[in-house]
Amino acid sequence: xxxxxxxxxxxxxxxxxxxxxxxxxxxxxxxxxxxxxxxxxxxxxxxxxxxxxxxxxxxxx
Numbered sequence: 001x002x003x004x005x006x007x008x009x010x011x012x013x014x015x016x017x018x019x020x021x022x023x024x025x026x027x028x029x030x031x032x033x034x035x036x037x038x039x040x041x042x043x044x045x046x047x048x049x050x051x052x053x054x055x056x057x058x059x060x061x
Contacts, residue, residue, distance in 0.1 A: 027060070
């Protein structure tokens, strides 16, 4: 039982790590575009996401 649970926990940890890495990558990409002069509305349009989601992601430390 413990071995099965351990594998489930490991898989969940890997999934969360991938999600966090993806989120960090998006944040860096959005920030770079902002630094290059793109507006939030332009970035939202390019990536088909809401302006609010970009703002929230960029506001997180």
